[in-house]
Amino acid sequence: MDEKDREILRVLESDSRVGAEDLGTMLSLSPSEVQARIGTLEKAGVLRKYTAIIDWKKAGEDGVVALVELKVSPEREFGYDRIADRIARFPEVKSLRLVTGTYDFQVIVTGRTMQEIAEFVSGQIASLENIKETVTHIVMKTYKEHGCELQRSEGLERLPYSF
Amino acid sequence: MAVNYREAKGSNVSRTASEIPEEKVPRSYISQRAEGIPPSGIRKFFDLLLTMDDVISLGVGEPDFNTPWNIAVAGIDSIEKGITSYTSNKGLQELRDLVSSYLSQHYNTDYDPDDEIIITTGVSEGLDLAVRAVVDPGDEVLVADPCYVSYAPCVMLAGGIPVALPCPAEDEFRVTPDALLEKVTKKTKLLMINYPNNPSGGVMGRDDLKAISDIIVDHDLLLLSDEIYSELTYEGRHVSPASIETLREKTITLNGFSKAYSMTGWRVGYLCAPSEIAGAALKIHQYAMLSSPTMAQYAAIEALRGAEDAKDRMVAEFRMRRNLFVAGLNRIGLPCHLPKGAFYAFPSIEGTGLTDEEFAERLLIEQQVAVVPGRAFGSSGIGHVRCAYAASRMDLEEAIRRIGIFIDSI
Known part of the structure; x- marks a missing residue:
C-alpha cells in the first residue's frame, strides 16, 4: 500500500466508474499497473464494493429509513462481536456501528413503511438476547449521504468566460 | 500635510444664455487615457x-x-459579529503576519509584515498599485507575452509604454536571457512576469530565473512577479523570484487567495515589496481602495490557518x-x-x-x-x-x- 494506491482509492471513492485507462492517465501509471493494483486492493479487502448514491425520494420510492440505538450487554467471551454479527446479517440493516456514549450500537434500518420498520425492530432486533433497550428514530429528511449533499445541486455559478 | 489644490481659472464675466455660441463640437467626457485602452478584440x-x-x-x-466551507464560515462569522468596518490600510495585522510566514515557509522569501506587505483587493488591485507606484509616463514596461489581459492596459493607465517580450511555445513560454536583452532599452523600468503562467501553464524554475537575474540587476530593472497560481504547480516546487538573493530588492511579489483556495469573488490578495516601494503602493491603495473587504480578510486568515x-x-x-x-x-x-x-x-x-x-x-x-x-x-x-x-x-x-x-x- 503506497501513495499511488491511496490516490487510486481516493478517485474511486469519489467516482467508482473511472476506468483503469483514465486512472492510469490521471495518476501517470500504465493501465495494466492500475489494473494490477486494483486487483490487489480488491483481494486484500481494501476495495470492498463499487456502488452508487441514490436519492430514492426522487426516484419515487417512499421507503423509510430509521436510525436505531441499541443498548446491549456484551457477552463474556465474545464482547459485542457475536451480537453485532447477528444484527448485521439482516438485509434490512444498512449499517451497524459500535459507538461510545449513552448507547452501544447505532443501526441504520430501511423498510417500505414505518410499520415494517417497527415490526422488524421489535420482532427481530429487540427480541435478541442481550438487547437491553432500543430507541428508534425515523429519518425525516436526508441532507447529506456519503459526502453527497442531496438537497443542493452540485456546482457553482460562474461566468461562462473570464480571463 | 495639506494638499494644494490648483485654483480653477474660470471667467469672471457673467454671460447670458443667448451669448453662448450655438454651434460647438460635442465635448468628449472620456479621458484620453481611457480612450487609449483598446477594446478587447474578441x-x-x-x-x-x-x-x-x-x-x-x-x-x-x-x-x-x-x-472551502470553513473559510466561508470565517467570513460569515465576521459579518455576524458585526466586524464589518474598515481595517487598517495595510490590512489586518494577523493576516499580514500569516502571509509573511506562509511565504517564508513555502517559498523561502523574507517579507516584513509591518512595512513590506499590503493586503489588496485581489491581485488585480495589487497589479495596478505596483505599476502606478513605480512607472512614470514614458517608462517602458516589458510584459512577458502571452500574459493575463490586464497587464498592458494597467501600464497604459499609468502613462507607461507596454512592450511585449515574446515568450513563445518553443521557449516553453519562459523569459529567456536572449529575448530579454533584445527588448531592454534605457527607458525600460519594469519587467512583468506571471509564472505559473496564464494562459500557457508554463513555469520558470530557479535556473530560469537565475539566468535572467543578472540582466535585471545590470540594467537596474524592477521585476513584477504575479504568482497567483503558485500553489498550482504540478512538477517540482514553485520558485519565487524574491527568494533569489540578487532579485530580492528588485522584486514586487503579487499573490492572493483566489486560485489556491477558490476565493475569486472574495477579492483578497497581497502585494509584497521592499519597504520603499510598498510604502508608495500603500499611498495609492489608501486613497484608491482604503482597505480590502474586511470579511474577506477574515476568511483569508482561515485559509492560511486551516485549509491546507x-x-x-x-x-x-x-x-x-x-x-x-x-x-x-x-x-x-x-x-x-x-x-x-x-x-x-x-x-x-x-x-x-x-x-x-x-x-x-x-x-x-x-x-x-x-x-x-x-x-x-x-x-x-x-x-x-x-x-x-x-x-x-x-x-x-x-x-x-x-x-x-x-x-x-x-
Missing part, C-alpha cells in the same frame, strides 16, 4: 457565447470548486484533470505540451489550418465548446487556444469528444 466572440445554451465552457479563469488539506485536495484534482485533458488533446491530434502549472492547457491549433479566432468561433458554433483564442493574451499566443481544465472530469471528457469531432470535420 468581444464579439464572447457576446456570441453568452447567447448560446448547452455550452461546455473551458473559457473560465477560475476554479470550479466552492470556497482542502487546498491539497484541489491541487491533486487539478493535476489529475490536467493529465487526463492533455492526453485527450494529444490523442485527438491537437499537440499540447504538458503544462506545469495553473489550470490551463494551451494547445497549438496551427495544424488545423485555422487561425485561433476561427478555431474558437467555429468550435463554439459547431460543437458548443468554448475556448479562448490565444491572441487575447498577446502575439505569442497566436495559433493557440486556452482551455481551462477547471471543469468536471465528465465535462472535460465530453469536451475532448466534441473537439475531436470538430477537428475531424475541418
Whole structure:
C-alpha cells in the first residue's frame, strides 16, 4: 500500500466508474499497473464494493429509513462481536456501528413503511438476547449521504468566460 | 500635510444664455487615457457565447470548486459579529503576519509584515498599485507575452509604454536571457512576469530565473512577479523570484487567495515589496481602495490557518484533470505540451489550418465548446487556444469528444 494506491482509492471513492485507462492517465501509471493494483486492493479487502448514491425520494420510492440505538450487554467471551454479527446479517440493516456514549450500537434500518420498520425492530432486533433497550428514530429528511449533499445541486455559478 | 489644490481659472464675466455660441463640437467626457485602452478584440466572440445554451465552457479563469466551507464560515462569522468596518490600510495585522510566514515557509522569501506587505483587493488591485507606484509616463514596461489581459492596459493607465517580450511555445513560454536583452532599452523600468503562467501553464524554475537575474540587476530593472497560481504547480516546487538573493530588492511579489483556495469573488490578495516601494503602493491603495473587504480578510486568515488539506485536495484534482485533458488533446491530434502549472492547457491549433479566432468561433458554433483564442493574451499566443481544465472530469471528457469531432470535420 503506497501513495499511488491511496490516490487510486481516493478517485474511486469519489467516482467508482473511472476506468483503469483514465486512472492510469490521471495518476501517470500504465493501465495494466492500475489494473494490477486494483486487483490487489480488491483481494486484500481494501476495495470492498463499487456502488452508487441514490436519492430514492426522487426516484419515487417512499421507503423509510430509521436510525436505531441499541443498548446491549456484551457477552463474556465474545464482547459485542457475536451480537453485532447477528444484527448485521439482516438485509434490512444498512449499517451497524459500535459507538461510545449513552448507547452501544447505532443501526441504520430501511423498510417500505414505518410499520415494517417497527415490526422488524421489535420482532427481530429487540427480541435478541442481550438487547437491553432500543430507541428508534425515523429519518425525516436526508441532507447529506456519503459526502453527497442531496438537497443542493452540485456546482457553482460562474461566468461562462473570464480571463 | 495639506494638499494644494490648483485654483480653477474660470471667467469672471457673467454671460447670458443667448451669448453662448450655438454651434460647438460635442465635448468628449472620456479621458484620453481611457480612450487609449483598446477594446478587447474578441468581444464579439464572447457576446456570441453568452447567447448560446448547452455550452461546455473551458473559457473560465477560475476554479470550479466552492470556497472551502470553513473559510466561508470565517467570513460569515465576521459579518455576524458585526466586524464589518474598515481595517487598517495595510490590512489586518494577523493576516499580514500569516502571509509573511506562509511565504517564508513555502517559498523561502523574507517579507516584513509591518512595512513590506499590503493586503489588496485581489491581485488585480495589487497589479495596478505596483505599476502606478513605480512607472512614470514614458517608462517602458516589458510584459512577458502571452500574459493575463490586464497587464498592458494597467501600464497604459499609468502613462507607461507596454512592450511585449515574446515568450513563445518553443521557449516553453519562459523569459529567456536572449529575448530579454533584445527588448531592454534605457527607458525600460519594469519587467512583468506571471509564472505559473496564464494562459500557457508554463513555469520558470530557479535556473530560469537565475539566468535572467543578472540582466535585471545590470540594467537596474524592477521585476513584477504575479504568482497567483503558485500553489498550482504540478512538477517540482514553485520558485519565487524574491527568494533569489540578487532579485530580492528588485522584486514586487503579487499573490492572493483566489486560485489556491477558490476565493475569486472574495477579492483578497497581497502585494509584497521592499519597504520603499510598498510604502508608495500603500499611498495609492489608501486613497484608491482604503482597505480590502474586511470579511474577506477574515476568511483569508482561515485559509492560511486551516485549509491546507482542502487546498491539497484541489491541487491533486487539478493535476489529475490536467493529465487526463492533455492526453485527450494529444490523442485527438491537437499537440499540447504538458503544462506545469495553473489550470490551463494551451494547445497549438496551427495544424488545423485555422487561425485561433476561427478555431474558437467555429468550435463554439459547431460543437458548443468554448475556448479562448490565444491572441487575447498577446502575439505569442497566436495559433493557440486556452482551455481551462477547471471543469468536471465528465465535462472535460465530453469536451475532448466534441473537439475531436470538430477537428475531424475541418
